[in-house]
Amino acid sequence: MTHVFLLWHTHEDEDLPGGEDVKLLGVYSSYLKAEEALNASLTQPGFRDQPAGLEIATYELDRREWTEGYITVRKE
Numbered sequence: 257m258t259h260v261f262l263l264w265h266t267h268e269d270e271d272l273p274g275g276e277d278v279k280l281l282g283v284y285s286s287y288l289k290a291e292e293a294l295n296a297s298l299t300q301p302g303f304r305d306q307p308a309g310l311e312i313a314t315y316e317l318d319r320r321e322w323t324e325g326y327i328t329v330r331k332e
Contacts (some may be wrong), residue, residue, distance in 0.1 A: 257317065258316060258317055259315060259316055259317065260283050260284065260285065260314075260315050260317060261283070261285075261286065261287050261289070261290035261312055261313070261314055261315075262280060262282070262283050262284075262290070262312070262313045262314075262315055263280075263281040263283075263284065263285045263290050263293050263294055263297070263310070263311075263312055264278065264279065264280055264281065264302060264310070264311045264312075264313060265278070265279045265280045265281055265306070265309045265310050265311075266278045266309045266311070267299070267306045267309040273330065274329070281293065281297060282283060284286050285311065287314075290312045291312065294312060297310060298310070309327075321326050
C-alpha cells in the first residue's frame with residue numbers, strides 16, 4: 257500500500273478561529289471504502305445539511321507534508 261484515503265468534512269463557522277470547522281472522519285485503505293463512509297455520513301445530522309463539505313483526499317504514505325515552519329494567526 258502506497259496511499260491512503262482520508263475523508264474530511266469542512267464547513268464555515270464564523271465563531272471559530274480561522275472561520276472554519278474541519279473534521280477528519282476517517283482514514284481508509286481504498287477509495288471505495290472512503291466513498292462508502294462518505295455516503296453513510298450523508299445520513300447523519302450536520303453532514304446531511306452540509307454535504308458539499310465532504311471530501312476524499314488521497315495521501316501518499318511515508319511522505320513529509322510539512323516541509324517548512326508555520327505561523328499562528330489569531331482572531332481579534
